[in-house]
Amino acid sequence: MPKLENALLVYPQIPKDTYWSYSYSLKLIQKKSAMPPLGLATLAALFPADVNVRIIDLNIEPLEDKDLDWADAVFLSAMIVQKDSAMEVLARCKDRGVPVVAGGPYPTATPEDMADADYLIQGEAEEVFTDFIEAFRRDEAPARLAAPKKPPMSASPIPRFDLLNRRAYASMSVQYSRGCPFKCDFCNVWKLYGNRPRLKSASQVLAEMDYLYELGWRDSVFIVDDNFIGNKGKVKKELLPALIAWQKEHGYPFTFFTEASINLAEDDRLLTDMKEAGFTQVFIGIETPSAESLAEVGKKQNPKSDMVKAVKKIQEHGLEVMAGFILGFDSDPEDAAERQIQFIQKTAIPRAMVGLLIALPGTELYNRLEAEGRILGKADGNNTHCTASNFLTRQPRERLAEGYRRVLATIYDYNLKNYFERCSRLIDSSAKKAFTKKNGVSREEFRTFLRSLTRQLFTPYGFQYFRFLARTLVKHPKSFAEAVKFGVVGHHYYMITRKTLAAPAM
Secondary structure, eight states: OOOOSEEEEEEOOOOSSSTTTOHHHHHHHTOSBSSOOHHHHHHHTTSOTTSEEEEEETTTSOOOHHHHHHOSEEEEEOOGGGHHHHHHHHHHHHHHTOOEEEESHHHHHOGGGGTTSSEEEESOOTTTHHHHHHHHHTTOOOSEEEOSSOOOGGGOOOOOGGGSOGGGBSOEEEOOEEOOSOOOTTOOHHHHHOSSOEEOOHHHHHHHHHHHHHTTOOSEEEEOOSOTTTTHHHIIIIIHHHHHHHHHHHTOOOEEEEEEOGGGGGOHHHHHHHHHHTEEEEEEEEEOSOHHHHHHTTOTTTTTSOHHHHHHHHHHTTOEEEEEEEEOOTTOOTTHHHHHHHHHHHHTOSSEEEEEOOOOTTSHHHHHHHHTTOBOSOOOSOOSSOSOOSBOOSSOHHHHHHHHHHHHHHHTOTTOHHHHHHHHHHHHHHTTTSOOOTTOOOHHHHHHHHHHHHHHTTSTTHHHHHHHHHHHHHHOGGGHHHHHHHHHHHHHHHHHHHHHHHSOOO
């Protein structure tokens, strides 16, 4: 009978040389990873009390043989972007005879890739995991288990934040909802988590905030929802009032950032309350200024508004808009790259994640392209530093790659003049309403500033960075700490862009 006294939860490595990794920025703030594996921390809370649980995040520490020897079983969770590292972990476990239980978005979407895992749990684990563990201990656990339904968020426990090396991360993470009301055909979120958002209660979220506070966390918190305003009514009536009251009671120990759809701009009260609750940033999938391309992929919410005005309105309420952009839609006009550049510069979006369209397994896009015989191979999840899609594009591949490189070379130019110009204009429009920390600049932020000065001023973009800092100090002194953060983030974009442009075309 298999014993389960020691459970090792392993989170594979995320590639470092991508725009999403922020690896070069993390060095300047002396952190090892942007955020922790929230899924594994949540899973850890589902284990029986008599099981010793450890989490190893390969993004901050190595997985050693002694760790595998300690474990009675390894529980492996991964996104598709982590698949190479996940396969390495799986092979090492096999070599040492440690059974592997695989789960998470990647194994759920492509179970065939996890054929070597001893056990596979597809879907969300909250309502099946206890029975699985009991069956595992009886040596009766099914090799393949699909959760029969999507659980209510009331079934999700407070994550085991105590198992995380919190000092290694730039932010902590919590989840309020799962699912998205929209059906973009390139997105797998609504396919995996449903089209009707499921929400935690405000009291659940506050309990997680309490736990982080008790553990000593006093920094940013990422609300990881794929669409924070999937149910705007509940967010406005229940969650935000509770967050505002909690922040005031505790002296605003946290700042928040999240992801949302562009219809956020339609609701002034929502924007005002988000800022009052301590939100500073929101990531929005703009994708493209082309209405034809948006219609092609079913992104119906974006063309309903003037996206330039929508972005500016959100910024004017004190929230930085981070945004995702995509090139390579079938309906893209010939000047798609130029339109992307113009939109990004016009809207003053400093953190613009631009990538080529890729077809993820399980999406409507993948199914359509496969039926058309256009799929060239499985995607690896990286679309922001790769110059080739995984399908036959309508636009010639060479021209698409050249346009993509031109976008990157312009928005993150060699001396970052365009980048810092966007940063300056954003601060001009948002400084008066932007949330500012109640307790001022921390010692760690001051140390980051000193490291930034000594390492960044002597780079090809150093002069533009100095001008940006000086301008902010004169015009918006209360935003100076934010200006330093933009400089630190800009360093990562600069380094990744130079690597991407130097790489041979694919």
